Amino acid sequence: MKNALETNSVSKNFGDFTALNNVSITVPKGSIFGLLGPNGAGKTTLIRIINQITLPDSGSILLDGEPLQPNHMKDIGYLPEERGLYKTMKVGEQILYLAQLKGLSKAEVKKRLNHWFEKFEIGDWWNKKIQELSKGMAQKIQFIVTVLHQPKLLIFDEPFSGFDPINVNLIKDEILQLREEGATVIFATHRMESVEEMCDDIALIHESNKLLEGKLIDIKRQYKTNTFEVGLITDNEPQLMHIIKSKFDVSPAVFKSLNTDLKLNIRLKDNESSNELLAFLMSNAQVNHFNELVPSVNDIFIQTVKNS
Amino acid sequence: MNHLPLIIKREYLTKVKNKSFIIMTFLSPIIMIALFAVVAYLSQLNNNTERTISILDESGFVSEIFESTENTTYIILNNISLSDAKSLVEENEEYGLLHISSGKDISEIEKTIKFYSEDTPSLVLITSLESKLENKLSDLKLQQIGVDIEKIKTSKSNIDIAQESFQGEKTSKIDNIVKLAFGGFAGYLLFMFIIIYGNMIMRSVIEEKTSRIIEIIISSVKPIQLMLGKIIGTSLAGITQFVIWVILGGVLMLIISAIFGINMAEMQSPQQEMMQQAMQSPETQMQMENVMAAIYNLPLTNLTIAFLLFFIGGYLLYSSMYAAIGAAVDNETDTQQFMMPILVPLILAVYVGIFTVIEDPHGTVSTVFSFIPLTSPVVMLMRIPFGVPIWQQLISLGLLIATFMFTVWFAAKIYRVGILMYGKKPSYRDIYKWLKY
Structure with missing residues (x-):
């Protein structure tokens, strides 16, 4: 499968400060790609380079296999972290202007807008000025502006910061829908848990270096510890504890439960299977909680930073 | 892709449709002209006050030079003492009294000329009186030393150096x-x-920054295009404003001078008299x-x-x-x-x-x-x-x-x-x- 976007050894310095150091990422077509890292890691710089707002010092970028060129601006939809609209301009005129800058014709914009206005139930907003809208309403307009020209690549920088929960859900649904229609999506965020559930692929950036990249599921597999969280109901807690400890690697666990007596994290060795564990537990106590501990991206990130 | 026309169009339309821009465009010439009209009207009002000035000429040399005009009436007093003249002028609520005492010669007379009045007299009036007296007394002095005034007048020369470049261009x-x-x-x-x-x-650049739209725009156009578009669009709006100012100002000036024009001709303050005389001279x-x-x-x-x-x-x-x-x-x-x-x-x-x-x-x-x-x-x-x-x-x-x-x-x-x-x-x-x- 072709890649929607590739960056090859992209570096960028601002004076003495290195914002990006030989960063290469590969975004597969049709994926939702999480560009993750703490504040100041270089995510926004990389995104600005992809959007041709900033020029890289070295390295190359391929969009759909072609070297990036000014013509590609219309193929990308970008919702920046610092986003806003002309306060005194009317909603309709504003969208029209921004969409025309992306190369759409006036008639085409109006046709597509009908669809979105209906979808977001904002049909009567055409003549409203942005300063009359609430923040949540303005966010909907910003989203429409980002996707109206049906770009092949959508880039969202901290998409959910400042969005209310209803809008977050609305927009998550829309993004998934756009992916269904063939778009590739890049999320950049420092709140890793917020997009973890949506991402197929991720790259971790820390202090201008890429630390990790790949399919989220592969990375999680790679980082899994074979640990299971179990909750047991028993009459004789000390005895049960003793039996388990003699067979497995055990540590106390913390989770919410109504009537569990014993909460444990049990780490299996490579030759042990979860079924064996479960069978063993069932023969000794009543099991009311059994869950494989999957590392969160946050855990993986912290671990990677520690190891690097 | 060239977005310059689109950017120019937006910049121009936003500027031109902006309320304060519209108000400024139409109001400033009106305010300017109105101010001008008010000042003209007020000074006219000021000059229109009619004045009566009594003149007590004990020397008998100068009384004939004062001719009454529409706004200024001169009354020549005769055979009356200075103190009586003063109380008479005060009683009649006249503007003031010009006193020229008698003296043995003109040099002595010119030192004793006085103007008595209730308030501090108008500077313009005093200057006009002074110039009238100066002219007359200078003539008298010349006559005394036996100089023909006509000869003096004809001997005055007026030089206007004609300029010409070596190429023959006259300036x-x-x-x-x-x-x-x-x-x-x-x-x-x-x-x-x-x-x-x-x-x-x-201000328009700052506005794009503070409203945080700038990054959305420059992911579609090159910054230099945006900058040039802004400059050109704003300039066109500026030219529009300027042209409207000139046209509106011209029309208003015509209207104002049509209303006030006749009145202006009627104004007869001392300085206007002089000006009008000057205007008519060949x-x-x-x-x-x-x-x-x-x-x-x-x-x-x-x-x-x-x-x-x-x-x-x-x-x-x-x-x-x-x-x-x-x-x-x-x-x-x-x-x-x-x-x-x-x-x-x-x-x-x-x-x-x-x-x-x-x-x-x-x-x-x-x-x-x-x-x-x-x-x-x-x-x-x-x-x-x-x-x-x-x-x-x-x-x-x-x-x-x-x-x-x-x-x-x-x-x-x-x-x-x-x-x-x-x-x-x-x-x-x-x-x-x-x-x-």
């Missing part, structure tokens, strides 16, 4: 004044245009003709073309600097520290232009300043009516265009980086660093 003092007025007007117009609309560009009429001739004598084609080129060049040069400043800062209050590089050359240009061009339009200082790109648009515009060789104009224009290209490149660099910098007040050092990004 006169009036020509020079007209040239100065044209050049000064063109230079000053450019100066005002830069200040007003340069600021407008700067000398002034000849001068008016000279002015018209001087205007026709100007190198009009050269002037028009040079005006357009230098105006556009100078304006674009400065407005790109304004755009760069707007991009560098977050709000208008932070712009102060960066205004110096714009205002200093601009003000220097106007002053150098006004002072050195009057002194010598082709002198070293004015010539040099008409080549330095930051001052050349204003100074060259002031010099051109005096006839500047084409090669000088071309070199100056070339330098201007080269500098303009450099400034736009420079401004675009600052713009490109600056528009994405939030929350920090940059220093000159920071901006220097941005150039290398």
Whole structure:
């Protein structure tokens, strides 16, 4: 499968400060790609380079296999972290202007807008000025502006910061829908848990270096510890504890439960299977909680930073 | 893709549709003209007060020179003492009393002339009385020493040196004044245009930063296109405003003078009397003709073309600097520290232009300043009516265009980086660093 976007050894310095150091990422077509890292890691710089707002010092970028060129601006939809609209301009005129800058014709914009206005139930907003809208309403307009020209690549920088929960859900649904229609999506965020559930692929950036990249599921597999969280109901807690400890690697666990007596994290060795564990537990106590501990991206990130 | 027309269109329409812009456009000429009309009306009201002035001429030399006019009535008092005259004038609530005492000769008389009045008398009135008396007494003195006044009058000469260049081009003092007025007007117009609309560009750039739309825009267009679009769009709005001002101002002036015109002719204050006399004299009429001739004598084609080129060049040069400043800062209050590089050359240009061009339009200082790109648009515009060789104009224009290209490149660099910098007040050092990004 072709890649929607590739960056090859992209570096960028601002004076003495290195914002990006030989960063290469590969975004597969049709994926939702999480560009993750703490504040100041270089995510926004990389995104600005992809959007041709900033020029890289070295390295190359391929969009759909072609070297990036000014013509590609219309193929990308970008919702920046610092986003806003002309306060005194009317909603309709504003969208029209921004969409025309992306190369759409006036008639085409109006046709597509009908669809979105209906979808977001904002049909009567055409003549409203942005300063009359609430923040949540303005966010909907910003989203429409980002996707109206049906770009092949959508880039969202901290998409959910400042969005209310209803809008977050609305927009998550829309993004998934756009992916269904063939778009590739890049999320950049420092709140890793917020997009973890949506991402197929991720790259971790820390202090201008890429630390990790790949399919989220592969990375999680790679980082899994074979640990299971179990909750047991028993009459004789000390005895049960003793039996388990003699067979497995055990540590106390913390989770919410109504009537569990014993909460444990049990780490299996490579030759042990979860079924064996479960069978063993069932023969000794009543099991009311059994869950494989999957590392969160946050855990993986912290671990990677520690190891690097 | 070229988005320039689209950006220009938006910038122009937003400016022109802006409420305060519309109000400014239509209100300022009305306010200006109304102010002018009020001042004219008030001074007319002031001058219309009728005055009665009594004159007690004990010397008997001067009473015949006072002829009553519509607003000023002179009453000649005879055979009455000064104290009686004073109480009489006070009783009749007259404006004042002019007392000329008798003396053994004119030198003595002129020292004792006094004006008595309730309040401090009008300066204009006193000056007019003084000039009347001076004329009469000087004549009398001349007569006493046996000089024929008629001879004196005919012996007065009036010199107007005719000027002609070696190429045979004739000029006169009036020509020079007209040239100065044209050049000064063109230079000053450019100066005002830069200040007003340069600021407008700067504010519009800041607005895009504070409303945080800038990053969305520049993911669609190149920053330099956005900057040029802004400059051109705002300038077109500026030209629209200027044209409306000129037309509206002209129409209003016509209306006002139609209403007040007749009244103005009726005004009969002392200074107006003098002015009217002067206007009717054949000398002034000849001068008016000279002015018209001087205007026709100007190198009009050269002037028009040079005006357009230098105006556009100078304006674009400065407005790109304004755009760069707007991009560098977050709000208008932070712009102060960066205004110096714009205002200093601009003000220097106007002053150098006004002072050195009057002194010598082709002198070293004015010539040099008409080549330095930051001052050349204003100074060259002031010099051109005096006839500047084409090669000088071309070199100056070339330098201007080269500098303009450099400034736009420079401004675009600052713009490109600056528009994405939030929350920090940059220093000159920071901006220097941005150039290398």
